[in-house]
Amino acid sequence: xxxxxxxxxxxxxxxxxxxxxxxxxxxxxxxxxxxxxxxxxxxxxxxxxxxxxxxxxxxxxxxxxxxxxxxxxxxxxxxxxxxxxxxxxxxxxxxxxxxxxxxxxxxxxxxxxxxxxxxxxxxxxxxxxxxxxxxxxxxxxxxxxxxxxxxxxxxxxxxxxxxxxxxxxxxxxxxxxxxxxxxxxxxxxxxxxxxxxxxxxxxxxxxxxxxxxxxxxxxxxxxxxxxxxxxxxxxxxxxxxxxxxxxxxxxxxxxxxxxxxxxxxxx
Amino acid sequence: xxxxxxxxxxxxxxxxxxxxxxxxxxxxxxxxxxxxxxxxxxxxxxxxxxxxxxxxxxxxxxxxxxxxxxxxxxxxxxxxxxxxxxxxxxxxxxxxxxxxxxxxxxxxxxxxxxxxxxxxxxxxxxxxxxxxxxxxxxxxxxxxxxxxxxxxxxxxxxxxxxxxxxxxxxxxxxxxxxxxxxxxxxxxxxxxxxxxxxxxxxxxxxxxxxxxxxxxxxxxxxxxxxxxxxxxxxxxxxxxxxxxxxxxxxxxxxxxxxxxxxxxxxxxxxxxxxxxxxxxxxxxxxxxxxxxxxxxxxxxxxxxxxxxxxxxxxxxxxxxxxxxxxxxxxxxxxxxxxxxxxxxxxxxxxxxxxxxxxxxxxxxxxxxxx
Numbered sequence: 001x002x003x004x005x006x007x008x009x010x011x012x013x014x015x016x017x018x019x020x021x022x023x024x025x026x027x028x029x030x031x032x033x034x035x036x037x038x039x040x041x042x043x044x045x046x047x048x049x050x051x052x053x054x055x056x057x058x059x060x061x062x063x064x065x066x067x068x069x070x071x072x073x074x075x076x077x078x079x080x081x082x083x084x085x086x087x088x089x090x091x092x093x094x095x096x097x098x099x100x101x102x103x104x105x106x107x108x109x110x111x112x113x114x115x116x117x118x119x120x121x122x123x124x125x126x127x128x129x130x131x132x133x134x135x136x137x138x139x140x141x142x143x144x145x146x147x148x149x150x151x152x153x154x155x156x157x158x159x160x161x162x163x164x165x166x167x168x169x170x171x172x173x174x175x176x177x178x179x180x181x182x183x184x185x186x187x188x189x190x191x192x193x194x195x196x197x198x199x200x201x202x203x204x205x206x207x208x209x210x211x212x213x214x215x216x217x218x219x220x221x222x223x224x225x226x227x228x229x230x231x232x233x234x235x236x237x238x239x240x241x242x243x244x245x246x247x248x249x250x251x252x253x254x255x256x257x258x259x260x261x262x263x264x265x266x267x
Numbered sequence: 268x269x270x271x272x273x274x275x276x277x278x279x280x281x282x283x284x285x286x287x288x289x290x291x292x293x294x295x296x297x298x299x300x301x302x303x304x305x306x307x308x309x310x311x312x313x314x315x316x317x318x319x320x321x322x323x324x325x326x327x328x329x330x331x332x333x334x335x336x337x338x339x340x341x342x343x344x345x346x347x348x349x350x351x352x353x354x355x356x357x358x359x360x361x362x363x364x365x366x367x368x369x370x371x372x373x374x375x376x377x378x379x380x381x382x383x384x385x386x387x388x389x390x391x392x393x394x395x396x397x398x399x400x401x402x403x404x405x406x407x408x409x410x411x412x413x414x415x416x417x418x419x420x421x422x423x424x425x426x427x428x429x430x431x432x433x434x435x436x437x438x439x440x441x442x443x444x445x446x447x448x449x450x451x452x453x454x455x456x457x458x459x460x461x462x463x464x465x466x467x468x469x470x471x472x473x474x475x476x477x478x479x480x481x482x483x484x485x486x487x488x489x490x491x492x493x494x495x496x497x498x499x500x501x502x503x504x505x506x507x508x509x510x511x512x513x514x515x516x517x518x519x520x521x522x523x524x525x526x527x528x529x530x531x532x533x534x535x536x537x538x539x540x541x542x543x544x545x546x547x548x549x550x551x552x553x554x555x556x557x558x559x560x561x562x563x564x565x566x567x568x569x570x571x572x573x574x575x576x577x578x579x580x581x582x583x584x585x586x587x588x589x590x591x592x593x594x595x596x597x598x599x600x601x602x603x604x605x606x607x608x609x610x611x612x613x614x615x616x617x618x619x620x621x622x623x624x625x626x627x628x629x630x631x632x633x634x635x636x637x
Contacts, residue, residue, distance in 0.1 A: 170323050171356035173343040175370035175421065185369075189360045 025249065031242035044243035053227070057247070060223035064206035067145045068153075071202050072195065074146065075153035079194075082154070083161045092158060099151040107215045110144045111135065114216075136218030144216045145206060153198040160194025161187070196259045204252050224248055272296040272335070273424060273457050274320060279329030281315050281481075288327070289315045291481040297459065299424075302451050304460045304468040307478035308504070313461045316478075317427050320459065322346045334424060344373075349418035350427040354434070355410045357402045363389070363413055364398040370421040388420035391450070408439045415447075419454065426451075428460045432467065444470050465505045469493060477501050485618055497621045498612055502544045509550075509586055513543040513611070518628065521611055524560055524580055532611035534628035542612045547575070547589040549608035558601015562586055564594050578602075 035041040047053065082091050098106070113119045114134040121131045134140050164187065172182040208225035219226070224244050231241030274297040281290040290312040297303050305313035318324045319331060322343035331338055338346060349370070357366050367388055371381045389395055392412035397405070405413065411431060418426055428447070432440045448471050451458045462468055468475050469489040477484045477492060477500075485497040496502035499510055513523030518533035523543045535541065555561050562578035565585075576588040578600070586602065594600060613624070 165354070165356065167352050167354055167356040168358060170321075170343075171350070171352055171358070172369070173323065174321055174348075174350045175417070176344045176373040177369075178344055181373060185373075186358060190358075 028242045028245045028249070031238050032246045034239045034242075036237060036239065041239070044239045047240060048243055048247060053244070056222055056224060056227055059221070060207050060225070063142070063145075063209075063221060063223060064203050066142055067149060067206040068199050068203045070142065070146045071149045071153040072199065075150055075157055075198065076195070078150075079154045079157040079161055082158055088162070092154075095154055096151045099148075103148060104211065106148060107144065107212060110140070110147075110216060114140050135216065136220055138217070138221065141212060141217035141221050145209060145212055148212075149202045149206065152201045156197040156201070157191060157194040160191035164190055200256065200259050204255060207251065208248055271298045273299045273333065274459070275330075275332040276316075276319075277330040277332070279319065279326045279331060281312075281319065281324065282327045288481050290319075290326075292329070293481070293483055294329075295476065295483060295486065297425075297457060299457055300455050301473040302448065302458045302460065302471060304462060304472035304475045305478060306462060306465060306468040306475050306504075307484075308463055311478040312481040313463075313478050314429055315481075317350070317429050317459060317461050320425065321348055321350050321427055347423055348425045348427060349421050349423040350429065351411075351414045351418050351431045353429045353431065355414040355431075357410055357413055357417070359402050361402070362398070363394070363400045363402065363405070366402065366413055367417045367420050369417060374421075384420055385416075388416040391419065391453075392416045407435055408443065411435065411443065415450070419450075423456065425457045425459060426454075428458060430461055430463070432462070433464070440467075447471060469505070477504065479504075483618070485621075495610055495625075496544060496612065497616060497618060498614075499542060502610075502612070507547050507587055507589070509543075509545045509547065511543045511545075511584060513541050515539045515541050515611065521609065524584060525582055526560070528559065528609060529606045530609040530611060531607055532609070532628075534624040535611070535613060540614065542614060544610040544612060545604060545608055547587045548573075549604050550586065550588045550590070551603045552576075552588065552590055552592050552594060553601040553603045555599045555601045558603050560586075560602045562600060562602060564596050564598045564600060567594065567596055 032044055033040055033042070035043060078095070082088050082095070085091050111118075115121070116131065116133075116135075118134075120134055124130060124132055168186055168190070169182055172186045173179075177185060207223070208228070209223060210225035210229045213219065213221045213223055213226045224247070228241045228244050228248070231237045231244070276293055276295050279290060279293050280288050282288040289310075293312075293316070305316055307313050315324070319326055320333070322338065322341060322345075326339065333341075333346060333348065358369065361369070364385055367385045368381050371384060376384070385398070386395070389397065392415050394409065394412050394416065397409070397413075402410065402413070411434075414431070431447075432443050435443060444467060447458070447460070460468075460471065469492075472489055474486060475489055475492050476486045479500050485492055485501050487495075492501065493505055496505060496508075502508045502510055511523045513521050515521055515532075515535040515538065516527060517537055518535070519529055519531065521528055521530045521532070521541070521543065552558075560580055562580045564576060564578050566577045568575040568577075570589075573589045573591055574593060576590065576594060578586045578588065580586060588602070613621070616624070
């Protein structure tokens, strides 16, 4: 009786999962087996393994990797310093704040800043370097992506460092380690879970970025995300778009699996 | 200033911002190979002293010497001192072996040497065969031993212990008290043990420093401190006591509870107002007419080893008695005590003044006899 009573509360959740998670995935898989005329085919999968798409996959990985790496490089020290400040929750809030602004708005703001007559070029002129092409380059694409993803990287790392028992650092110093040794042997290993979840929430969306590739990178960077968008909206080849989506899903699951958190007993 | 001193504090003060100092102008010496206990209520500065010795914090002013060398500017990782932390601070991402080997790996010892030393340290704390256990698989008492092994494997000259037994249950705590004492004697190094538990301090130490409000109130052997507390704070903090207002008529004669008694204390001004300490276990129950003081039993508590009896005398002063004899509530009884059981304290006396007075009237006593 009791168990059945409790199961009733699970129904909305189950419905949600079925309607918004499981059925879309099944639909995507279904479409990936259809050609342009709606007939069953495996050709989409064959096409995916041609150099064009493989290169695109590699490209996506490379950019996603760069974005994740730079985000991590900036986020870890920032998160570390944040935990040492007096009003850390306030500072954290200020850093998280930009992530509440719509992505599109931020992208357009950067169009203005990086444009030919934008703030960035104005500054370059002041310093006598002269105007440069900033928009539509790899640099601007990675810069803006990193800017957008950084809050998502900082948050889990901040939480991990904040949770760290400070007496472990005392113990490490007491046992003879220098500050660097303490970081390498104690702080970093104990916050690696935060780093992992940070990388997850950055790498996976970065893999399928499409709006920024158009707006900021001027379609010079073509990732799997761009390809999906083009197939669905421009070429109307839903089958091919769905196939790429299937591969994206597989890659995401693999990454989640590989960076999955092993739970450790934290004293 | 003996060459024996392994740790020396010279007028050390520690203050955070504008708050009152946590440690106020403290000076002391600790000798090699002895068991010291820093005892006091929370916030008295005992842990601060420990962290100053370890080098985890720096003094605001004053000098700290370890083994004769000024160490104010020596960071924690360069000091020949190791700490057993209150929460053990074992590294959760390393197993028992790696936890103990941590300090040795930092020193870049050879693999074989590390292996041998870790095994030896674990044998010392009776944890052979636990090398590959994860920390979370260990019980509280075992974690405690790992923490000790991790510290002693580095062969420190001083081992600092920050309330290491407070998280253990009573039985285990008593066992560990014996083990720690024995460990200290086997290693022959200096132990500095911090606790707020007076029984622990009395049972384990060669010497106790009683602290309150950032000042050392009294230092001495457990019996010194128990039998001759310097002031009300120490008397109250160490064991139970009856503290009464009194008047010193002359040397060896004191008045309290409306009567005069011979005692063994001296060196006071005539008719000086003093405080009297009589320990509850020094009071003996007699029939009313045979007692030095007559009281009425107000309540009685069974404490296991003894009864704790609360009585009031005619003046309304409360008397606590520890005895194995049972009495009835409402009974009139007499209390008997030896002159040695009376301990007289001068109000507001510092430790130096106390020592000086003790010396003076002892000398005088010897002179009188001669």
